[in-house]
Amino acid sequence: MDKKWKTAISGIIDGEAHIHGYKVTELIDKVNFTDAIWLELKSELPSDKERAMLDAILISTIDNGLGPPSVTNARNSASAGNPMQAAVAAGVLGIGDAHGGAIEECARLLQMGLTAEKLVEKVLGSGDRIPGFGHKVYKDEDPRATQIFEKAKKLGFYGEHCELAQNVEGVLQEKKGKKIPINVDGAIAAVISDMGFDYRLGKGFFIIGRVVGLVAHIFEEWVREKPFRRIADEEIEYDGAPPRSLKKT
Ligand SMILES: CC(C)(COP(=O)(O)OP(=O)(O)OC[C@H]1O[C@@H](n2cnc3c(N)ncnc32)[C@H](O)[C@@H]1OP(=O)(O)O)[C@@H](O)C(=O)NCCC(=O)NCCS
Known part of the structure; x- marks a missing residue:
């Protein structure tokens, strides 16, 4: 039966993670990070x-x-x-x-x-x-x-x-x-x-x-830095409505 989630990128095969068919442990041993990024995106190792x-x-x-x-x-x-x-x-x-x-x-x-x-x-x-x-x-x-x-x-x-x-x-x-x-x-x-x-x-x-x-x-x-940075008050200008009161209806 077809399973609901499919991926051709990576999977656990015989109990070990593989990416595009290569064992992750072999990648850890033999390639660098950029190789692995290319492999994820392009399915092959880069030249x-x-x-x-x-x-x-x-x-x-x-x-x-x-x-x-x-x-x-x-x-x-x-x-x-x-x-x-x-x-x-x-x-x-x-x-x-x-x-x-x-x-x-x-x-x-x-x-x-x-x-x-x-x-x-x-x-x-x-x-x-x-x-x-x-x-x-x-x-x-x-x-x-x-x-x-x-x-x-x-x-x-x-x-x-x-x-x-x-x-x-x-x-x-x-x-x-x-x-x-x-x-x-x-x-x-x-x-x-x-x-x-x-x-x-x-x-x-x-x-x-x-x-x-x-x-x-x-x-x-x-x-x-100390926690809670804020924009300094002298850099902030309020130009909205002047102070006013709520009128009773
Ligand atoms: C990055 C960006 C926001 C810088 O803006 P900025 O230096 O503040 O430029 P300004 O907003 O002062 O615009 C200056 C003039 O150049 C024009 N301009 C700037 N980038 C433009 C662009 N990518 N295409 C067409 N016209 C552009 C503006 O329309 C404005 O023209 P005007 O003087 O006739 O009104 C702007 O260039 C942009 O929106 N670029 C497209 C998005 C982008 O590539 N972002 C990645 C940045 S690493």
Whole structure:
């Protein structure tokens, strides 16, 4: 009889956990973490070049300082007295379309087979921003994106999607009259597309890498700061209704 839950990823065979057919104990002995991540996502172990590229992608997402919402969310949650799993979850929920989450939509657009002109027209025409472009801090160039493209060229993963993404940057500049550089999300979106990953895995790459940074930030919050951080009163302005009384009806 067909069982209700099926998976081709992993299972207990002869009393031992296997991932895509390999014993976990053999993986522990012989491969590294990036190999195992690739195996989970792609069903096979990576080549040396694939491992190096995935390593680079994951490292680029680990941490970009205390400022971004994923890290502030995690540290605020830790500061409120939550345990590790809750604070990590809060940090992951800080990832969204404007922060880290643009990889998925950018990869989807790049995988549609449009020209750079049509892609820009389509997105701007519907009043949206092009995911994977622009940055709060890196106004001229996101060095992480540049490094990822360089690595992709060296390792043979700079293909049509990377080229398209870099052409989009040029078309966007023409349309907006100023440079809106491709960011780390955009570069990852382009490279994973050239590596044959489904765009729906896009956010997953950022989450896998960023969780490492979140764990470190949460622990630092616990050991270095007093509990209950709050925004200083001098940074908060109330501009709502003036004090008033409830009238009896
Ligand atoms: C990341 C982001 C929020 C940074 O925003 P910002 O630097 O504060 O940019 P601003 O909101 O000041 O916008 C400045 C101008 O650039 C435009 N712009 C910024 N990013 C744009 C994008 N990705 N596509 C189109 N236009 C963009 C804005 O529309 C605005 O144009 P205007 O002056 O004509 O109104 C923004 O670039 C964005 O939403 N990017 C897409 C999402 C993304 O890739 N996020 C991952 C970041 S690592």
